Amino acid sequence: MKRRESAPVAAASVLERGRAALACRSWSEAYEAFAAAASQTEALGVADLEAFALAAAMVGLVDEQLRLLESVYEAGLRHGEELAAARSAFWLGMRLFSVVAAA
Numbered sequence: 001m002k003r004r005e006s007a008p009v010a011a012a013s014v015l016e017r018g019r020a021a022l023a024c025r026s027w028s029e030a031y032e033a034f035a036a037a038a039s040q041t042e043a044l045g046v047a048d049l050e051a052f053a054l055a056a057a058m059v060g061l062v063d064e065q066l067r068l069l070e071s072v073y074e075a076g077l078r079h080g081e082e083l084a085a086a087r088s089a090f091w092l093g094m095r096l097f098s099v100v101a102a103a
Helices: 007-021 027-040 048-057 062-078 080-102
Strands: none
Touching: 007 027, 007 048, 027 048, 048 062, 048 080, 062 080
């Protein structure tokens, strides 16, 4: 009989898959894994949100990337990770500039 994993354990294993896929530059697989993990847990950590945003960018999901960068900014400030917040604000500005310039 197969034992059912609890939601936090399942989300953790999905996160590990996403991190591994990101390290291998398997962008679609990483994006799907982070999306699945986000749906299974209350909130991703700041580093995982940053990775999720990168994966979204690499698969061409600009609106999703922008939303995730905003989430990284807010989570970074909330958790005292000011450098992550500043980095996401920079990339958010750069990405918005490139979107407007292309329009």
